Amino acid sequence: MKYEELMNRFSWEEVIKTFDWDMNEYFNAAHECCDRWADDPNRIAIYWENEAGHKETWTFHKLKEQSNRMANALRAKGIKKGDRVAGLLGKDMELYVTVLAVWKIGAVYVPLFTAFGPEAIRYRLENAGCKVLLTNQEQANKLKRTDISTELILIDGLTKNGQTFWEYINSFSDEHETEKTDVMDPCTIQYTSGSTGLPKGAVWAHKIFVSSYPFLRYGIGVEPGDRLYGGADPGWAFGLINCTFAPLSFGISILSYKGPFDVATVYRLLEEYKISNFAYAPTAFRMMMAAGPELVKKYNIQVKKFSSAGEPLNAEVVRFFRENFGREIYDQYGATETGMIVNNLNVTDMTVKPGSMGLPAPGFHIAIVDNDGNPVKKGDVGQIVVDTTHFPQFFLGYWNAPEKTESKMLGKWFQTGDLANQDEEGYFWFQGRDDDIISSAGYRIGPFEVESNLIEHPAVSEAAVVGKPDSAKGEIVKAFVVLNPSFQGSDELAKELSNFVKGKLSKHQYPREVDFVESLPKTPSGKIQRYLLRKESAKN
Known part of the structure; x- marks a missing residue:
């Protein structure tokens, strides 16, 4: 199917008909993801396995x-x-x-x-x-x-x-x-x-499960009889919705593997469970490429559709999969508040341009705009925004924080904070963030929380955290620290500060590098100029 044909044929009215309950009266995610399919006692929802080899079929x-x-x-x-x-x-x-x-x-x-x-x-x-x-x-x-x-x-x-x-x-x-x-x-x-x-x-x-339909059906390309393995953690949006419950709302079977990522294990799972649809983060696909083509040949892998999300995918990884699996990885883009809104659509014959986010998803009204909310010209960089007056809006705002919700709005547009441009064929290309969010191995990390915990350490007077480019993770967390007078910078103290944050926040948020500095660059009003620190990090 051609992309233009899909866009012309798409209808939210037809999507609504695919669900069991009439959403104009009432709608419950649990019914659509589970109960509506339960009359068939043999219909498998989840194949579950853990690292120890224990298996369950639900x-x-x-x-x-x-x-x-x-x-x-x-x-x-x-x-x-x-x-x-x-x-x-x-x-x-x-x-x-x-x-x-x-x-x-x-x-x-x-x-x-x-x-x-x-x-x-x-x-x-x-x-x-x-x-x-x-x-x-x-x-x-x-x-x-x-x-x-x-x-x-x-x-x-x-x-x-x-x-x-x-x-x-x-x-x-x-x-x-x-x-x-x-x-x-x-x-x-x-x-x-x-x-x-x-x-x-x-x-x-x-409503998120109605709004997710275009991504699941056309982006990932879920179809009857599929078996999907999505590796993302259920603690995050992509894992909870797109790898688990949204696929179940289609009545298909999913694989849930509880164990650390290992390339040989992943290949074994793909073969053993006859997975036809596979979605993971770019870091996982890069590790699969690093394991080499010889390992691929040891398994009978029947995956028809590959999808990636979280950060831009390297062109060499896409080529590796085309050459060794006969299928390119289709990169997908979305945000917690908007759903998956720019896709390389597995059900179309669209050209996959390595590094591109793809084309706008069916059923969504999105744009790339300047600071005043005006659409930019093709090729110019602007911010990706989503029309909140359009049908798929499911985001109800931030919990007990109306001022934060309002700060993300630009008229009818919700501001994702992601910068991109469009080429002449309409493909979106990610250009970075308009704020200081760090994207590391698919995780989005806010600097404030990391900085706040660093400052709790008695050695730290001030701290600023930025993302430093990294070939494996996209970015790593790097901290610039001003010490209190009674402390001196050392490798030992840098490691101590990293572990201090790691123990209080999480394993993906702690600083992988710590630089001790005399002072932090600031605006006249006292705000830290992280963009200058990012430039400094990129040099090293």
């Missing part, structure tokens, strides 16, 4: 029953529509069951990343007012010295009655009536880092 029927039980368990704890429930786990079936259960009672799910340290976890729990946190003992240990009001449910611990997690859940009925939520009722609060201030919670409506 049908939609089983997923429905267990999420019903979990919904009843949460209701027994007093959780009701609108309440917030957090999850701090990796790719665990207990997590997937709980997310569905939260949506079934009309509550709001708050995803957390397992690499977060105690301060990062505490802030999000308290900011969102989470009543319950589903986690495990390893993660709970991070909170031992942290005063939080959230009740913990441990998947590897015992209840007060001495029951295991599944014994407790199975003590509840598997009958539950899903809340008939409105399509614009909130379902999730996904925290996202900003260049100033602490992370802010982007609130999604249940």
Whole structure:
């Protein structure tokens, strides 16, 4: 299919008809992602495997029953529509069951990343007012010295009655009536880092699953009978929605592997589970290329569609996959607040231009504009913006932060903060950020949170954090530190500061490099000029 033909044929009215409930009356993500497919007792939802080789096969029927039980368990704890429930786990079936259960009672799910340290976890729990946190003992240990009001449910611990997690859940009925939520009722609060201030919670409506349809169907190219393996972590938007629950809303099977990334393991999984559709971050694809073509030949891999998201993909990686898998990787672009809005569409015959973000997604109204909101000429750099008055809008604003929401608006346009230009054929090309967000291995890292934690160390007087170009990760976090008078810079102190942040925030946020400086460049009003530090970092 040609891109132009797809754009002309696309209709939101037709998309709406693919869902089970009429969204003009009510709509619930859990019903669309699970229950609507559960009448067939043999229809497989999730193939699950962990690093130790333990395997489970979950049908939609089983997923429905267990999420019903979990919904009843949460209701027994007093959780009701609108309440917030957090999850701090990796790719665990207990997590997937709980997310569905939260949506079934009309509550709001708050995803957390397992690499977060105690301060990062505490802030999000308290900011969102989470009543319950589903986690495990390893993660709970991070909170031992942290005063939080959230009740913990441990998947590897015992209840007060001495029951295991599944014994407790199975003590509840598997009958539950899903809340008939409105399509614009909130379902999730996904925290996202900003260049100033602490992370802010982007609130999604249940409508995100309607708005995600064009990306899943045409970008990734999901079709009946597919088996999809998406490697992203469910603590982040792409992993939670595009690798897990949005594919399930199509009634297809997904693979969830709980274990570290290893190229040979990935190839084995692709072969064993007959994966037809594969989505991962650029870092993973670069590692697959680095492992070489000989390893590819050892496996019978039947993937028909490859997709990447998180940061621009290197041209040499695209060529490697074309030569060794017979299929290019289709790069995709989106933002937490907008969904996936610029795509290389797997279902079309469009030319893949290595390094390009692709073309605008069907059904969205996006543009590249100047600072006044006026569209720029082809070839000129501007900011990618999305029309919030258009149908696919599902972003409800930032949790308890209307001023932050307003600051992202430019008339009807939501400002992504990403700079790009368009070539003569309409392809988008990423040019950087208009703020100080760091993009490292697909993670978006705000400098403020890292700087705030550095300053808590007794040696640090001031700190500024920027992204330094890196061939493997895109960027790494680099810190420029002004020390208090009684301290002297050394390799040992640099390592100590890195570990200090790593212990408080997460494994992807800590500074990989620390430079000690006499002072930081600032504007007359005292704001740190990070762009000068980025220029300095790029030289080294």
